[in-house]
Amino acid sequence: MSAHSVDYVRTTMLTQEPPPGVEKGYVAWTRKNLLATPKDSVLTILAILAIAWFLPPMIKWLFIDASWTGGGRGVCATVAQGGSQPDGWSGGCWAFVGAKFDQFLFGRYPIEERWRPIVVGALFIALLVPMLIPKVPHKVLNGILLFVALPVVAFVLLLGGMFGLPFVETPLWGGLMVTLILSFVGxxxxxxxxxxxxxxxxxxxxxxxxxxxxxxxxxxxxxxxxxxxxxxxxxxxxxxxxxxxxxxxxxxxxxxxxxxxxxxxxxxxxxxxxxxxxxxxxxxxxxxxxxxxxxxxxxxxxxxxxxxxxxxxxxxxxxxxxxxxxxMFDLLGIVRLNFSDANWASPVTPLSGLIFAGFVFWLFCFGMSRYSGFMERLLDKSHK
Structure with a gap:
């Protein structure tokens, strides 16, 4: 060993140090994830201020000042009792959504025949749920029923014209029904x-x-x-x-x-x-x-x-x-179509309808995203 290498060889052992403490609880999580560095602390404070600025007005508009019941534009074109919005405005017009809810689901499908899409929707849920649960057996049979038998049954029920069912032309279809059919088939x-x-x-x-x-x-x-x-x-x-x-x-x-x-x-x-x-x-x-x-x-x-x-x-x-x-009028299309109803014309009606449609889209997309994460974790565990 050369004389120069001796300088790099330790001759004494390091002193023993206590083991790192195990940090648990909300305080430890907050310190680690939100206040770990000065930059994180500043960003956390700014985020809290932004939430405090935007969240109360949003809650007030969406829930407190909102109109939940009623039968016309009068319930949405005026300030709700105790409301604080400008003249001519109120909170969300959820009475409009409630009055048009059936159309948002089925479009212009005949009212007396709407039991048909309801039956198709129930069959779809009954076959999809066990297909998505890994522990449920008979996946092959379930897949055949879901992807082969169900489309045939749905075609007969929704379109009609056979087995004594009245014919319902597709231009009358609409709402969430069309959105789900298009996305499922796609x-x-x-x-x-x-x-x-x-x-x-x-x-x-x-x-x-x-x-x-x-x-x-x-x-x-x-x-x-x-x-x-x-x-x-x-x-x-x-x-x-x-x-x-x-x-x-x-x-x-x-x-x-x-x-x-x-x-x-x-x-x-x-x-x-x-x-x-x-x-x-x-x-x-x-x-x-x-x-x-x-x-x-x-x-x-x-x-x-x-x-x-x-x-x-x-x-x-x-x-x-x-x-x-x-x-064709899917969920968003049928919501926008109902904006032209003079009985519900008000400054907040379009925004309320669009928020409802956006929430429904988000709900389905978020569900698909969470199920994707679940399957990734499940497959990672099964291959370890």
Whole structure:
């Protein structure tokens, strides 16, 4: 050992220090997460001041000064008792939401036939809930009932014209019912079709790779509103004389294909993240291409891109509001349509309706986001 290296060799042991204390409770959490540094403390104080500034007026407008019951614009166009808003204004006009609630759910669907969408909604919940709970058995049967049997039953019940049910044309459909149908069909179609497109884009066959690549790039290069406009206005021009396609069906196809292109790129990102050794190992076992993808590659790839998949689902759910361009009224469209009702015309009616629609959209999107986090944690635990 050289003389210079001796300076870097410790000759005495460090003195023993007490173990770090275990900090628990709200005070420790606050100190660690909100007041850890001077910068964190300043930001925390500013956030508290902002909340104290905005929250009381919001609560006052949303709840205290709000009009909850009534039968016309008079309950919303005047200051509520004890209210503090300017003349001609009150708090939220929730009486408007309550009076139009049925329309917000079903649109202009005939009142005497609204039991049909209610039955479809009940079947949807009854099949979806066990599908989302990992411990519930018989997932294959549940999936067949949810994605195959339910669409057939829903088609017969909602449209009618058979089995003694009166025919209800799709232009009368609207509200949350249309939003859920569009998003459910779009989600159910876009995931498998997106997987096929992603596999096709990575295919070694030039023709298939070129077709899938062109479809993905063309669809991703144009906005959804253009797809819907072309499906509604341009498509009938290419059909034979006298032949037509239902407007709602055009919207379903346009939304599904649009979401499939984005889903394909999400899935392709997951496929590219899988090491080549996984595929080579499957080849060494003599597995076919589809066995390799189904048993080894896709389960790992889809697990990696769960956030991206759910993000695409959330975007699709919100984009359903664009169907108003082709004369269909989803939840947001039917809310805006009711703004023209002179019986409820007031300065706060539009804002109240939009807040209600935004809350419903947020509720569904937040639910999908939380379930995505739950599945990520569950899959991480199951693979540890």
């Amino acid at each position: 989600i159910a179609v876009s995931l498998p079709f997106g997987i096929i497109l992603a596999l096709g884009r990575r295919s070694t066959m030039p023709v298939i790779r070129m077709i899938c690549t062109m479809f993905i790039e063309i669809v991703r290069g144009i906005p959804l509103i253009t797809v819907l406009f072309m499906a509604s206005v341009m498509l009938p021009l290419f059909l034979p004389q006298g032949m037509t396609v239902d407007k709602f069906l055009r919207a379903l196809i346009g939304v599904s294909l649009f979401a499939s292109a984005y889903m394909a790129e999400v899935v392709r990102g997951g496929l590219q993240a899988i090491p080549k050794g996984q595929g080579e190992g499957a080849d060494s076992l003599g597995l076919s291409y589809w066995q390799k993808m189904y048993l080894i590659i896709l389960p790992q790839a889809l697990k990696l891109v769960i956030p991206g998949i759910v993000n695409t689902f959330i975007g699709l759910f919100k984009d359903t509001s664009l169907v108003s361009i082709i004369g």
